[in-house]
Every structure is written in structure tokens, then in C-alpha cells.
Amino acid sequence: MNNDLKEIYNRFAEKYKQNRGLFDMSNIIADFAGRLSRVPGHLLDLGCGAGEPFPAYFIEQGWQVTGVDFSSRMLEMAHLYQPGMETILSDICEVDFPDEQFDAVTAIYCLFHIEYTKHADIFRKVFSWLKPGGRSLFTYATKEYTGSEIFNGYKEFMGEQLFYSHTTPDDLSMLLMSTGFTIESAKYHEIGGETFLWVIIAKP
Secondary structure (H helix, E strand, O other), X not given: OHHHHHHHHHHHHHHHHHHOOOOOOXXXXXXXXXXXXXXXXXXXXXXXXXXXOHHHHHHHOOOEEEEEEOOHHHHHHXXXXXXXXXXXXXXXXXXXXXXXXXXXXXXXXXXXHOOHHHHXXXXXXXXXXXXXXXXXXXXXXXXXXXXXXXXXXXXXXXXXXXXXXXXXXXXXXXXXXXXXXXXXXXXXXXXXXXXXXXXXXXXX
């Protein structure tokens, strides 16, 4: 599945150029940035794509930014749009870092493309990578997008069949709290005609 998704996102790279700016997240970025205590700091953006809009914002604010993506074509665009961002070509499920390296971790429009049974391992790693007091923001698919309480399957997006996976928001909350996170915010936002749950969590 990951290889198929990788090829789809390589193809998306060209479509991305035509749709830059379609998804306005400025209010969400400002809210998240306002919660961060160490400024500037070090941001890890998982599924960074072309480096917009989160890496772009934080680089502009003087942050060090590391981006991870498994699409080589997307990272080529990231080097063009955000030359100041360090990039790592890797699957989110496989990448690793030393403990307490980052002040913030973002994962925008990517976790729901990974089977939800693998999310626990990802959140455990994010918890270990964050410095105490650090925060993470991620998007999560729910029935508002897929039509099902729990979903493992495919939906059409930009002419491609993409894999989506999620459990219920209640199960997600229990998973996050059992990992050690405090849930600061969980809000639905409709952006570009798509409704997802945007979650901000903190490491005590």
C-alpha cells in the first residue's frame, strides 16, 4: 500500500503546483504557534510534502525545520519552495530520531493514510521526540469525511484512489492519553471542502 501511495504522491507533485494556496490554514497555524513556549525552536513536520504551509511559516519565524516525506518528487519541490528546510526521504512509520529533539511536531493530512493500528507506535515516537512542554498538531479523519465510525479503505481524491484509515475520536483520545499526552484541542475544520479533526496535544 505504501509504495502505491508513494507513486500517487509523486504524481500529485505536478497537480500541487496548480493548487498552491487552495487550502487556507492560516488561522490554525497561528493558533498552534501561539501555544508554543520556546520560540524560535525546532519543528518536525511529518509528511511535509512541498514544505507548505507549516514549514514555510515556521522558517519565516526563524525556526529550524526538519521535514520528512516518502515522495521524492514532493521533496524536490520542498527544496525549491523552502530551501532552508532540512529534508529526510523516509516513510513516517520508519523514520526515527533521538529523544527530546523537537519543540513541535506537525503531521498534516498524512496520518490517516496509514493504517490506524500503526498510529500507536507513531504517537509513542512523537512523544519521545518532543521536549517536555512540546506540542504536536495533526489532522485525523473521522466519519465526517469517510462516512464510517471506523474506516479502512479507499476514497477518491484529485482523481486518485487514496487509502484512508481511522478509528473513533474516543478511541483516539484514549490512545493519546495512554501514551502520556494532554489533549489541548480537538476541533473540526472544513478546508477546501474537506472536514477533518484537527488535534493539538502536549507533552507534560
